[in-house]
Amino acid sequence: MQMFRNTCPRNCYGTCSMLSYTENGKLIKVAGDPMHGFTQGHLCAKGYAYTQYVYNPLRLKYPMMQTKRGSGNWVRISWEEAYRIIAEKIIELYDRYGSNLASGYNKFSGNLGLLHYAVEGMFNSIGPHTKSFGNLCLATGEQAVKESFGNLHSPVPEEMAQSKMIFIWGANPAVTNIHQMKFIYKAKKNGGKLVVIDPIYTETASKADLYIQIKPGTDALLALGIAKCLLGLDQIEKTAAEWNGWKDYQQVLKRLNLATVAEKTGVSIETIQELAALYGEIKPVTTWNGLGIQRNKYGGVSIQAINSLAALSGNLHIANGGVYFTHSNYEDFPMNLLNFPEKKHASIKSSRMINCANFAMEAKNLQDPPLKLLWIASRSPLSQDMNINVWQELFKELELIVTVDLFMTNTAKHSDIVLPAASHFEEEDLNVGYWHHWLSINQKAIPSFYETKSDLMIARELTKKLNMLRPGFSTFPYELEPKDWIELELNEKVQALYGLKSYTSLVDGPKPRLANQKKNKHFSFIQVDDVKTMLHSLLLETKGEPSPYPFRLLSPQTLLKIHSQFALISWLNPKPDETVIEINNKVAESLGINDGEKVKIHNENGAIIAKACKNQHLPHGVVLVSQTGENSINQLIGSQLQKQEELSSTHFYDCFVSIKSLKHP
Amino acid sequence: MSKQLGFLFNADHCIGCTACEIACRNENHTNRNVRWRKVSKSSEGFLSLSCNHCNSPECSRVCPENAFMKRHDGIVLIDSNLCTGCRLCITACPYEAPQFDYETNKVSKCQMCYPRQDQGLLPACVDACSTEALQLVDLENFYDPQAVSSIFGIPDIRITQPSIVFYPISEKKRHFLVERSSN
Amino acid sequence: MNMNRFMIEKGMNELEERFIVPELIHDLLIASHEGLSGVAMKLSEVLSVPIIMTDSLYHVLASSYKRESLEIIVSTFFENSTHSEFFKCTLTIDGEDYSAYGYPLKLSSQNCGYLFLLQETEGVFPIEDYEAIIRYGASLTTITMKQMEDIKKESQRYKDAFLFDLLYGNFKNNDDILSYGAIWKWDFNQPHAIIVLSMTEYNPYSEDRQLINSLLYITEKALAQHGLETIVIRKQSEVVAILPVNDKTTFNENEKLSDFISYIIKQAKNSPIGNRAACGVGQVYQNPSELFRSYQEAKVAFEIGQLLKIEIPYFNDLGLERILYKHDLQDLKEYYYHILGPLQKYDETQDGDLTFTLESLAKHQFDLKQTSDAIFLHRNTLRYRIKKIEEILEVKLDDINNRLNIVAALKIKQLHKI
Known part of the structure; x- marks a missing residue:
């Protein structure tokens, strides 16, 4: 039996280092890596299911082409053929439009390994093209954290174990970040308390010493309310006056009406005072801004209000206090593939950038030249993006759609060419987390599954093909091996940061970032205008006609999938993927809906059928829907982005729907 | 000194992540419908159960083939060479521990990872539990006044005397939304 | 002859002169090779009184009576007059009372039995004079008991392993x-x-x-x-x-x-x-x-x-219990309430005890006479109650199938404490 070090590359807080055991080139078993200080030798259920994932009979084995798109009439083709068709199309489009702007890609977080930026590198190597930018998931929060602190930082999660009070706002680590729970329990064992604030009584909420149910989207108001009480009690940070916007913030708090806060948030004045007492009297308090609170239009304000509360209470700069969100340690790295220099074009200065949060709409409207070739890797927008209807329209405009994936996803089904991707056991990579501060390697543990290839290998071979057909078309250094790219990432600065001597140090085990993150003493309180706008908007919500779509749709991550990933792994999801909608008991009764019954969820964007499930703890105005690959709930989520220049993530939770029992038409 | 290996399940710590259940599959490569360990959720909380390696195993009593045995450390095993797939043990066990394997037409069940334990390793499920909700103890030498012999969702333990003890869920404070009964 | 050798011989001579081990002690030690009864016999011979050794529950382990089994009852205790560990008591052997002195056997301060000296004749017994030798005899008895225990434990270990595998x-x-x-x-x-x-x-x-x-x-x-x-x-x-x-x-x-x-x-x-x-x-x-x-x-x-x-x-x-005890509890409860629910509800609301009557009836094979005798109820009253039960449950109690259902439900109640 041989052992290798791998790293789970999923878009997840864990970025778990894992040990894989092979026998005769077959993956036999996976285990957590005890050398990893954050996971401490554990994996999650999805991690342990990789032995089944890798050899799943549903995995794509060969490059395939569909003669009529969407027909399901797939024909196996050779890699050589696939490269030739794609390369010829790219070159033909270049000749037709005089640049590569008609060719573009849409790639996101299916695999976060640094070598997967080969897709970006490959496109950069052919000169100006059409690319997506931004972050669907956390751009809103990232912006807000930067507003408050000047940079995106998040403390070392292991330190949470020493906290005396942990406030989790809109995160559910028991489902999405299970390794954090042991540090929370450790804090509890040492006498610390866990407080969870969430509209949903989540698995984490059920473990909390104190759970506060809040109306969705009102976290900013609650944070301001608590801060007002703190100010009243005079339990505030002494240096607060030195920070930006102190006077305005003080004014905002003074003018705030607690009764309004209680009414809008659904949290009683007594409870607000109880929370203020906890924030004020106990030190250190850890605050965790969950991704959930920034999935609506008040997300940015909420995060800034919560940051301001943590600052005001004097927990910002003390040990084991601070505010958690996510960090950007990958910025320490040269990111040679992502930042691969764009090949110069005679007249076009740079690529066309499309905000990924509104990709389909913007891509569809492109002119001079229109988008004609789309390369999709590391995601399935037809399951996962918003505006799925617009995506379907965009697809009609495209001449060639290439999807690289491990499975026949919803998106792959509507592509022309599907290229089989390697799993992370079949490639080499380097992984940095965005929650913990560890760096780990991913070794090639087993030979490729059938004809699968990594994104980097595809980039190398396709650019080689392009240059064969049209010498000098690409500047991609296709002779470089994965190991070379990894070594390039581990430059002197990185080596010093992680105490590495070389590549091999990581083969011996993952390494923590040694230097403390640049903790800014600088802080900016939430701005008075932002609060005013929010208050104004919140007050407007209750006025006017009753909405035809009375239920706010929340669609958080489920335990045994990451969006649609893992849906086909029978150990985890033995039953066929089914959309489930949770509805408050009383609401369900008033609508005549029983448990297990099929209901129609609909709004202006579309309708889907889901199985009803009563949940006595759900707010009356909220429904909870699970994410699936097929029949995705995201069909109902349209674009709400007003200002397109704004760097924002998708406000998935600003979606309203209506529910109808199918029994009485 | 006699020994009875058993599980210690902390219902307050279990987050229902099912890592134990899947780690078991990863270790033992059980066939599709065979679940040696099962995590379940009820309104009271989560439970993670496998074979409880009972002090008085009913599976063993009813087996016409005498296919069961109990190791001196208390682990109850079924010898698949002797099993004819009659499934009497499945009906006798209150904990759904013996599982019928439609591919082999035999019954199999949790063996507390004895091959791992013989190497000094913990069972895969216990090893996978990141919150220490599932632990391994020698019940002959375990005493904790906080521990109880049964909790919600556990079938009657009197006849079988399962080798599992529990920490119950502690009381917690909740402020749910007070809904106005308008619509 | 070197100096060392000389010194040793000198030492040995001195030992012989100064430390005399009484013959008595030596004899007792030899007798202990014969186990507890050896010690009992020798002690009895030395003291000229019958000796009985028991465990902590007064079961006889050995005695100077040459008998295989001997039962004694230890009854009256007298106040311990001296500061010694002796206590006075009465031993009953084969229905005859003897006054006796008891001496506790202790192994690392744990009581593990008694040594009894029987006083066969009336008169003053110079117990204080015997204390030293009794104490020695008691120690010897405890050591012998301990050795027996150890040997037993050793062979028990293999025996236990075998029996575990058997069981x-x-x-x-x-x-x-x-x-x-x-x-x-x-x-x-x-x-x-x-x-x-x-x-x-x-x-x-x-x-x-x-x-x-x-x-x-x-x-x-x-x-x-x-x-x-x-x-x-x-x-x-x-x-x-x-x-x-x-x-x-x-x-x-x-x-x-x-x-x-x-x-x-x-x-x-x-x-x-x-x-x-x-x-x-x-x-x-x-x-x-x-x-x-x-x-x-x-x-x-x-x-x-x-x-x-x-x-x-x-x-x-x-019988039925073998199947009922392991059946799904929820299912059993539903069955119970289906069969006897109305009766239980009647009892609760009307403050009756018809369930008890039915239980008694079932216990006595649905025999009127036996039941009325057992629960001291007049036959006619019982008849009236049975009629009432039949009304409430809407079944006839003379139907064997109904009886079977009722008996099963009552067994469920007993088994699962519904």
Whole structure:
């Protein structure tokens, strides 16, 4: 039996280092890596299911082409053929439009390994093209954290174990970040308390010493309310006056009406005072801004209000206090593939950038030249993006759609060419987390599954093909091996940061970032205008006609999938993927809906059928829907982005729907 | 000194992540419908159960083939060479521990990872539990006044005397939304 | 001759001169090679009084009477007048009272038995004069007891391992059991059955742990007294007896066996176990590799016996209970409420006790006379009540199927404490 070090590359807080055991080139078993200080030798259920994932009979084995798109009439083709068709199309489009702007890609977080930026590198190597930018998931929060602190930082999660009070706002680590729970329990064992604030009584909420149910989207108001009480009690940070916007913030708090806060948030004045007492009297308090609170239009304000509360209470700069969100340690790295220099074009200065949060709409409207070739890797927008209807329209405009994936996803089904991707056991990579501060390697543990290839290998071979057909078309250094790219990432600065001597140090085990993150003493309180706008908007919500779509749709991550990933792994999801909608008991009764019954969820964007499930703890105005690959709930989520220049993530939770029992038409 | 290996399940710590259940599959490569360990959720909380390696195993009593045995450390095993797939043990066990394997037409069940334990390793499920909700103890030498012999969702333990003890869920404070009964 | 050698010889001469070991002590030590009875005989010879050694429960271990079994009752205690450890008491042997002196046997300050000196004649007994030699005799007795215990423990370890494998069906082959059994002279060619004895509400973290040892002792003793060659071991909270089935223990005459078990339970009642001793009896198996079933059956019978309040439950005699105890509880509850729910509701709302009446009736095979006698109810009143029950349940009680349903529901109630 041989052992290798791998790293789970999923878009997840864990970025778990894992040990894989092979026998005769077959993956036999996976285990957590005890050398990893954050996971401490554990994996999650999805991690342990990789032995089944890798050899799943549903995995794509060969490059395939569909003669009529969407027909399901797939024909196996050779890699050589696939490269030739794609390369010829790219070159033909270049000749037709005089640049590569008609060719573009849409790639996101299916695999976060640094070598997967080969897709970006490959496109950069052919000169100006059409690319997506931004972050669907956390751009809103990232912006807000930067507003408050000047940079995106998040403390070392292991330190949470020493906290005396942990406030989790809109995160559910028991489902999405299970390794954090042991540090929370450790804090509890040492006498610390866990407080969870969430509209949903989540698995984490059920473990909390104190759970506060809040109306969705009102976290900013609650944070301001608590801060007002703190100010009243005079339990505030002494240096607060030195920070930006102190006077305005003080004014905002003074003018705030607690009764309004209680009414809008659904949290009683007594409870607000109880929370203020906890924030004020106990030190250190850890605050965790969950991704959930920034999935609506008040997300940015909420995060800034919560940051301001943590600052005001004097927990910002003390040990084991601070505010958690996510960090950007990958910025320490040269990111040679992502930042691969764009090949110069005679007249076009740079690529066309499309905000990924509104990709389909913007891509569809492109002119001079229109988008004609789309390369999709590391995601399935037809399951996962918003505006799925617009995506379907965009697809009609495209001449060639290439999807690289491990499975026949919803998106792959509507592509022309599907290229089989390697799993992370079949490639080499380097992984940095965005929650913990560890760096780990991913070794090639087993030979490729059938004809699968990594994104980097595809980039190398396709650019080689392009240059064969049209010498000098690409500047991609296709002779470089994965190991070379990894070594390039581990430059002197990185080596010093992680105490590495070389590549091999990581083969011996993952390494923590040694230097403390640049903790800014600088802080900016939430701005008075932002609060005013929010208050104004919140007050407007209750006025006017009753909405035809009375239920706010929340669609958080489920335990045994990451969006649609893992849906086909029978150990985890033995039953066929089914959309489930949770509805408050009383609401369900008033609508005549029983448990297990099929209901129609609909709004202006579309309708889907889901199985009803009563949940006595759900707010009356909220429904909870699970994410699936097929029949995705995201069909109902349209674009709400007003200002397109704004760097924002998708406000998935600003979606309203209506529910109808199918029994009485 | 006699020994009875058993599980210690902390219902307050279990987050229902099912890592134990899947780690078991990863270790033992059980066939599709065979679940040696099962995590379940009820309104009271989560439970993670496998074979409880009972002090008085009913599976063993009813087996016409005498296919069961109990190791001196208390682990109850079924010898698949002797099993004819009659499934009497499945009906006798209150904990759904013996599982019928439609591919082999035999019954199999949790063996507390004895091959791992013989190497000094913990069972895969216990090893996978990141919150220490599932632990391994020698019940002959375990005493904790906080521990109880049964909790919600556990079938009657009197006849079988399962080798599992529990920490119950502690009381917690909740402020749910007070809904106005308008619509 | 060098200096060293000289010194040693000189030393030895001095030793002989100065440290005289009394002949008495030496004789006692030699006598201890013969075990406890050797010590008892020698002590008795030296002191010219009969000596009896017992365990902490006053069971005779050895005596200077040349008798195989001897029973004594220790009754009246007199105030301890001196500061010595002697106490005065009365021993009853074969119905005759003797006044005697007792001396506690202690092993690392734990009481492990007594040494009794019988005063056969009236008159003053110079007990103080004997104290030194008695103390020595007592120490010798304890050491001998300890040695016996150690030897027993050592062989017990292998024995326990074998019996564990036997009781859990780990032997798949009869020959293995026969040859292992032969080591301890156990003949597994004959049929066996297993009896499990334990205590109700056993708590492993209390003195119950010790009490099971007493139960083991009582059982061993009882078996010996009944001349039964039975293997008995302690297993955690249980005493397990592997009983060869023969003329003396035939299951065809349950009374014989029950008499014997009753005797053990009675003995336990007189000990600190009190009325907490309980038992269960498995079926007879010819095949030793199937004996594990009898063991598990005995434990099932034990638990069901507790619930149904059967003093000596035989697995063999259990009927419907065997199926009901392990059936899904929710299903059973639903069945119970389906059959008897209306009656229970009537009792609750009308403050009646018709359920009790029906229980009594079922207990007495639906015989009116027996029931009315048993619960002191006039026959006509009983008839009226039965009519009422039939009305409430909307069934006829003379229908055998209805009776079956009712009996099953009542058993569910008992088994699961609904």
